[in-house]
Amino acid sequence: xxxxxxxxxxxxxxxxxxxxxxxxxxxxxxxxxxxxxxxxxxxxxxxxxxxxxxxxxxxxxxxxxxxxxxxxxxxxxxxxxxxxxxxxxxxxxxxxxxxxxxxxxxxxxxxxxxxxxxxxxxxxxxxxxxxxxxxxxxxxxxxxxxxxxxxxxxxxxxxxxxxxxxxxxxxxxxxxxxxxxxxxxxxxxxxxxxxxxxxxxxxxxxxxxxxxxxxxxxxxxxxxxxxxxxxxxxxxxxxxxxxxxxxxxxxxxxxxxxxxxxxxxxxxxxxxxxxxxxxxxxxxxxxxxxx
Amino acid sequence: xxxxxxxxxxxxxxxxxxxxxxxxxxxxxxxxxxxxxxxxxxxxxxxxxxxxxxxxxxxxxxxxxxxxxxxxxxxxxxxxxxxxxxxxxxxxxxxxxxxxxxxxxxxxxxxxxxxxxxxxxxxxxxxxxxxxxxxxxxxxxxxxxxxxxxxxxxxxxxxxxxxxxxxxxxxxxxxxxxxxxxxxxxxxxxxxxxxxxxxxxxxxxxxxxxxxxxxxxxxxxxxxxxxxxxxxxxxxxxxxxxxxxxxxxxxxxxxxxxxxxxxxxxxxxxxxxxxxxxxxxxxxxxxxxxx
Numbered sequence: 001x002x003x004x005x006x007x008x009x010x011x012x013x014x015x016x017x018x019x020x021x022x023x024x025x026x027x028x029x030x031x032x033x034x035x036x037x038x039x040x041x042x043x044x045x046x047x048x049x050x051x052x053x054x055x056x057x058x059x060x061x062x063x064x065x066x067x068x069x070x071x072x073x074x075x076x077x078x079x080x081x082x083x084x085x086x087x088x089x090x091x092x093x094x095x096x097x098x099x100x101x102x103x104x105x106x107x108x109x110x111x112x113x114x115x116x117x118x119x120x121x122x123x124x125x126x127x128x129x130x131x132x133x134x135x136x137x138x139x140x141x142x143x144x145x146x147x148x149x150x151x152x153x154x155x156x157x158x159x160x161x162x163x164x165x166x167x168x169x170x171x172x173x174x175x176x177x178x179x180x181x182x183x184x185x186x187x188x189x190x191x192x193x194x195x196x197x198x199x200x201x202x203x204x205x206x207x208x209x210x211x212x213x214x215x216x217x218x219x220x221x222x223x224x225x226x227x228x229x230x231x232x233x234x235x236x237x238x239x240x241x242x243x244x245x246x247x248x249x250x251x252x253x254x255x256x257x258x259x260x261x262x263x264x265x266x267x268x269x270x271x272x273x274x275x276x277x278x279x280x281x282x283x284x285x286x287x288x289x290x291x
Numbered sequence: 292x293x294x295x296x297x298x299x300x301x302x303x304x305x306x307x308x309x310x311x312x313x314x315x316x317x318x319x320x321x322x323x324x325x326x327x328x329x330x331x332x333x334x335x336x337x338x339x340x341x342x343x344x345x346x347x348x349x350x351x352x353x354x355x356x357x358x359x360x361x362x363x364x365x366x367x368x369x370x371x372x373x374x375x376x377x378x379x380x381x382x383x384x385x386x387x388x389x390x391x392x393x394x395x396x397x398x399x400x401x402x403x404x405x406x407x408x409x410x411x412x413x414x415x416x417x418x419x420x421x422x423x424x425x426x427x428x429x430x431x432x433x434x435x436x437x438x439x440x441x442x443x444x445x446x447x448x449x450x451x452x453x454x455x456x457x458x459x460x461x462x463x464x465x466x467x468x469x470x471x472x473x474x475x476x477x478x479x480x481x482x483x484x485x486x487x488x489x490x491x492x493x494x495x496x497x498x499x500x501x502x503x504x505x506x507x508x509x510x511x512x513x514x515x516x517x518x519x520x521x522x523x524x525x526x527x528x529x530x531x532x533x534x535x536x537x538x539x540x541x542x543x544x545x546x547x548x549x550x551x552x553x554x555x556x557x558x559x560x561x562x563x564x565x566x567x568x569x570x571x572x573x574x575x576x577x578x579x580x581x582x
Binding site for chain 1: 418419420437438440466468470478479481482483485486487488489490491492493494495496497499500502503504505506507509510511512513514515516517518519521522524525528529532535536538539540541542543544545546547549550553554556558561562564565566567568569571572573574575576
């Protein structure tokens with residue numbers, strides 16, 4: 001496989017995700033370099049053998065880009081677009097780029113346009129994470145039970161799609177699949193962004209400090225993700241605004257319907273909703289026995 | 292302590308909760324009897340030494356009631372009220388009753404009125420549970436990390452309140468506290484009933500079977516409780532309708548606000564919400580290191 005050995009991989013943005021990619025890729029014999037704004041991050045990563053080399057100085061970035069056989073963008077969406085714009089001229093002809101961003105339509109088309117025929121960008125979303133951040137917490141075991149989604153457009157070649165799928169397998173993801181940017185963004189608006197909006201609103205709708213002693217598992221489960229990196233998530237919401245608003249409206253409408261059924265004492269309709277939710281959630285359990 | 296030894300405890304309704312009470316009380320030397328409509332349940336509980344004696348026949352109930360030094364109601368709210376109505380005449384003079392019901396205002400005052408001076412009802416809510424049900428799954432270890440709330444009214448004596456707090460300690464609850472019926476019902480509408488409504492609506496708002504492969508931990512966390520006993524929960528929603536609607540409106544309003552901030556691209560206001568939710572949720576974590 002193309003990924004094994006001799007690949008010179010450049011990771012741009014060495015946080016939890018970039019660092020975890022680095023660990024997995026070093027293990028299979030890639031030469032891994034990284035660019036990050038933080039001197040501490042680069043030093044830590046070199047000292048701990050997470051990367052082979054790297055730089056935190058803008059003036060050195062070009063030489064790392066020139067050497068790269070492929071590039072993994074592990075930046076926030078807007079920063080990824082900016083970075084590609086600034087460095088496209090230094091890239092080797094025909095290399096492949098991929099990313100780790102949680103939203104797609106807003107960046108895939110733009111990056112592909114910037115690259116033109118110079119290089120090929122094939123987007124991917126590794127649906128893994130931890131509640132901690134930073135390269136110090138990098139750990140490629142987070143990929144084991146997680147999903148990896150390749151998100152091609154019409155402009156992508158079969159070879160690049162396969163290359164990106166292989167990357168997901170090499171990283172150790174449980175399942176690798178393919179979605180269009182639009183399918184991906186609708187899905188992520190529902191299963192991830194909407195759930196974070198719900199968790200936030202559950203915490204902010206009411207002064208609840210005095211309730212700490214009374215919460216059971218359900219409240220804790222629903223609000224675990226209410227601790228949130230506000231810079232990253234406000235940007236993710238912004239760039240995926242249209243699908244997110246659609247899912248929020250769908251959910252608010254459904255919850256309002258349930259509210260009105262309770263208000264009207266329509267027991268049979270309420271039970272019908274509960275049976276549907278039970279049936280659907282049971283299917284999820286069958287798929288993932290351990291969750 | 293009054294609870295140790297010689298108490299003749301009657302448990303009415305031998306499900307997961309009644310059975311778990313029985314196990315804990317047998318262990319400290321109480322004589323435990325039970326009434327349940329199911330022959331299998333009573334047989335299983337006697338065969339497995341969960342209770343000392345019990346009946347599934349209505350015509351035998353009176354003799355068990357006459358012997359009881361105290362009674363634990365482990366029935367659905369309306370069934371509990373009915374049962375007390377039917378059996379008050381057979382109760383020993385001055386005994387105490389308690390319950391395990393998840394809603395309070397709707398039953399406490401009614402049961403206290405039915406009992407009059409004959410016996411004293413002191414309500415309690417053991418905030419424990421499992422996703423399984425039935426006496427076969429009874430297990431008093433579910434009380435260990437959980438909260439137990441004593442819910443007295445003006446009619447309750449200091450002695451009964453203390454007796455009920457002692458019961459919570461004996462059962463092995465992590466924390467025993469006191470709330471008024473109204474405080475309790477508002478709290479439970481927020482931390483338990485609203486969260487169940489949210490989980491249900493997340494599953495019912497959208498056909499999601501094809502999304503099984505893409506869900507991460509957040510979606511699974513938020514919908515774990517979407518598998519729901521529709522008979523019990525529709526009754527719980529009904530009897531606690533007023534506080535529940537209030538909390539639902541609060542939450543729907545807050546989520547709609549967040550939706551509108553996203554729509555207007557008000558990044559600073561969105562970040563402010565996120566900071567508040569992060570701060571509040573972090574305090575919850577400090578309180579329960581393991582959750």
